[in-house]
Amino acid sequence: MKSYDDKTTLLKKLTDAGIRPSMQRLEILEFISSCDSHPTADEIYSFMHQNNPTLSRTTVFNSVKLLAENGLINDINISSGSTRYDSTLNTPHAHFICRTCKKIFDIPLDMSILTVPADFLCDNINVYFKGVCPECSKKQI
Structure with missing residues (x-):
């Protein structure tokens, strides 16, 4: 938790x-x-x-x-x-979803480096990575 x-x-x-x-x-x-x-x-x-x-x-x-x-x-x-x-009350982070087990993991990411053009008003940023998590990767070997 x-x-x-x-x-x-x-x-x-x-x-x-x-x-x-x-x-x-x-x-x-x-x-x-x-x-x-x-x-x-x-x-x-x-x-x-x-x-x-x-x-x-x-x-x-x-x-x-x-x-x-x-x-x-x-x-x-x-x-x-x-x-x-x-x-959104926790530290800003990205997410990684494993294509094999379907779990979603929090991934540390400095969200302050992400910007939008000056004319846009952004109220939410979501960054997602998809692939295979370390546990599922070990099972595939």
């Missing part, structure tokens, strides 16, 4: 982004911020539903959409399978 800010800090990030805090939104943001598996909305729902049986799938889907629209999480569309989510 990744390190993440405490609930008070996450609550402040929600309010600073203009999002009305709710227990579900806070828990979703906390889960994504601490998760290193880049979960789908269905995976978030399945995990959270275990401890909160009254939580609806619609609440999770609407919440991840709202959090992504407000820049608190990043929607990752590396493969056509489904959208995955990652926290």
Whole structure:
């Protein structure tokens, strides 16, 4: 699991982004911020539903959409399978998807070197690498 800010800090990030805090939104943001598996909305729902049986799938889907629209999480569309989510509250990084095992890895990358032309306003940068991870590469030898 990744390190993440405490609930008070996450609550402040929600309010600073203009999002009305709710227990579900806070828990979703906390889960994504601490998760290193880049979960789908269905995976978030399945995990959270275990401890909160009254939580609806619609609440999770609407919440991840709202959090992504407000820049608190990043929607990752590396493969056509489904959208995955990652926290923007952690150190900026790129992603690597293994073509063999389909895992997504965080890759350190100095994102400050990436720029866009002066006339463009950029609010999100996604850098993806695709190939074979070290573990799958060892199995192929």
